Amino acid sequence: MRYDMPIKKFEFICNTVDNGVIILDEDLNVHFWNSWLESRTNIKSEEIISKKLTEFFFDINENTLKRKIKASLALNSSTFYHTGINKYLLNIELNKVANKVFENMQQAITITPYDKNKRLVFLYIYDNTLLCETNYELEKTKNSLEDSLEEINLLLNTTLEAIFLFEDDKCTNANDIALELFNYSKKNEVINKEIYEFIDTKSLEKISKIKNKPIEIKMSRKDSSTFPALIKIKDTKLKNKRFKILTVMDLSELKRKDKLLVEQTKMAALGEMIGNIAHQWRQPLSTITTAASGLKMHKELEILTEDIFVESIDAITRNSKHLSQTIDDFRDFLKIDKKRVSFNIKDNIQRNISILEGALKNQSIQLVLNCDDNCIIKNYPNELTQAFLNIINNAKDAFIDKNVDLTKRFILINIYTKNNNLIIKIKDNAKGIDPTIIDKIFEPYFTTKHKDVGTGLGLYMTHQLIEISMNGRIEVCNESFNYKDINMYGACFKLTLPLD
Numbered sequence: 001m002r003y004d005m006p007i008k009k010f011e012f013i014c015n016t017v018d019n020g021v022i023i024l025d026e027d028l029n030v031h032f033w034n035s036w037l038e039s040r041t042n043i044k045s046e047e048i049i050s051k052k053l054t055e056f057f058f059d060i061n062e063n064t065l066k067r068k069i070k071a072s073l074a075l076n077s078s079t080f081y082h083t084g085i086n087k088y089l090l091n092i093e094l095n096k097v098a099n100k101v102f103e104n105m106q107q108a109i110t111i112t113p114y115d116k117n118k119r120l121v122f123l124y125i126y127d128n129t130l131l132c133e134t135n136y137e138l139e140k141t142k143n144s145l146e147d148s149l150e151e152i153n154l155l156l157n158t159t160l161e162a163i164f165l166f167e168d169d170k171c172t173n174a175n176d177i178a179l180e181l182f183n184y185s186k187k188n189e190v191i192n193k194e195i196y197e198f199i200d201t202k203s204l205e206k207i208s209k210i211k212n213k214p215i216e217i218k219m220s221r222k223d224s225s226t227f228p229a230l231i232k233i234k235d236t237k238l239k240n241k242r243f244k245i246l247t248v249m250d251l252s253e254l255k256r257k258d259k260l261l262v263e264q265t266k267m268a269a270l271g272e273m274i275g276n277i278a279h280q281w282r283q284p285l286s287t288i289t290t291a292a293s294g295l296k297m298h299k300e301l302e303i304l305t306e307d308i309f310v311e312s313i314d315a316i317t318r319n320s321k322h323l324s325q326t327i328d329d330f331r332d333f334l335k336i337d338k339k340r341v342s343f344n345i346k347d348n349i350q351r352n353i354s355i356l357e358g359a360l361k362n363q364s365i366q367l368v369l370n371c372d373d374n375c376i377i378k379n380y381p382n383e384l385t386q387a388f389l390n391i392i393n394n395a396k397d398a399f400i401d402k403n404v405d406l407t408k409r410f411i412l413i414n415i416y417t418k419n420n421n422l423i424i425k426i427k428d429n430a431k432g433i434d435p436t437i438i439d440k441i442f443e444p445y446f447t448t449k450h451k452d453v454g455t456g457l458g459l460y461m462t463h464q465l466i467e468i469s470m471n472g473r474i475e476v477c478n479e480s481f482n483y484k485d486i487n488m489y490g491a492c493f494k495l496t497l498p499l500d
Helices: 007-016 035-041 062-075 129-150 152-158 176-181 201-207 252-268 270-300 306-334 345-362 381-401 458-469
Strands: 020-025 030-033 079-081 107-115 120-127 162-167 170-174 215-220 226-238 241-250 341-344 366-371 376-379 410-418 421-428 473-483 486-498
Touching: 020 035, 062 079, 062 107, 062 120, 129 252, 162 176, 176 241, 201 215, 226 252, 270 306, 341 345, 345 366, 345 381, 345 410, 376 381, 376 486, 381 421, 381 458, 381 486, 410 473, 458 473
Parallel strands: 366 410
Antiparallel strands: 020 030, 020 120, 079 107, 107 120, 162 170, 162 241, 215 226, 226 241, 341 376, 410 421, 421 486, 473 486
8 A cells, every 4th residue: 555654654653653553444444554453463464454354353343433434534533432331442352460350451542534535544542451440449449438438447447548546646556557558567666656757757747737638748657768648637536535547548559550641641642643743744745745746847858957956855855854853753742751851941832833733724723822932941841741732632622612713713822931930821712611610620530522532631631740740730711812803712721830
């Protein structure tokens, strides 16, 4: 077959992505099958190409998949294939691991138009098993915590959380989980200790300000090592005696899973990113083809001049560099930030805009950036990129959902510094967010989209990235504003980040 980019480069990109990539037509005939799928299914590319996908995977709902492909091509935008109760499209059995939750790989599927003329789409498959297992474990933990708060006496013997009992500010009892979590081998080691001895010194100030409310702080073990925890101190009265009950939930594993959720959400965006790259490449490839064809024609007609030659070569070189830059931007998006670095915020945002440029143009969205050239911030550039892309994609979807006039679609970005903070304001005129739900949009799994096209994790993870990882703040409101003498109304996201 013939792709929109050189075959070797196309295969290199698709085969280095750590997820499945299939190119299908409307009849479910396979036109491309990447190496990730070969290794997981034991089906070689040469065995399945030019054959129907359903010949190898009999459980696929053929009618639903065909309908999704047609919808994607008709709308010229990405759609999501809902895998239903089984949570997978391709039946891929997981390795035999003890205590595993699922027998088969859980999958999420993105369908993105590839070639409308040939009626071809990308089918992007990523392994969602870890996310599903995380959700399963989080639900178990949530239920356990709710039960534990209702029955204090039962908690001391059966709960999965650490519990200390204090009388006159001295520890009188602790359950086995508490001893294990804080590295004590015997209960008498904690008897008569005071609450502050279990809390990291940097968190003591927070304790003095709370009463009977859960709070996240750092706790201190016997060996002085610390760990993040959600605690609650309950004042109560038993048999005419005053007691304090300290409940401690170790958040170390949940923090790790939060990071995994970030990566899973990032991987979910890769299907759309491939579509964005396709948008980015079409015009430069067309320019290169036109320039090369023009050179050939002028040569054959013996009218090739030095000026025409130089101009054509310059055009080919310039557009080739643009293609190369697109690959670099995509590779940067995939990198994981390991440490805070200083970077130019305007350069970062402009790279982000370049990633989305094709998709925004396709929806007639004009993006306006107002930022000083020399604004430097020390933080995690890729995490800011992910948060930024989530907000812009959310605005893009709002324009489509609310049928905003194609000639009046604007996203305005204003960036400035104030009180040693960087302020990023992202406004759109997509008619705003429903006031009844605006306070919920940063909650996990909250979405106004159909379950097939929205997970509810995008803005939640944006909130986590900005406030937890980047130590900043994110706010949202609906706002009226004027641009180009046009009165507009829409959502305004305000990001506040420390400069250093």
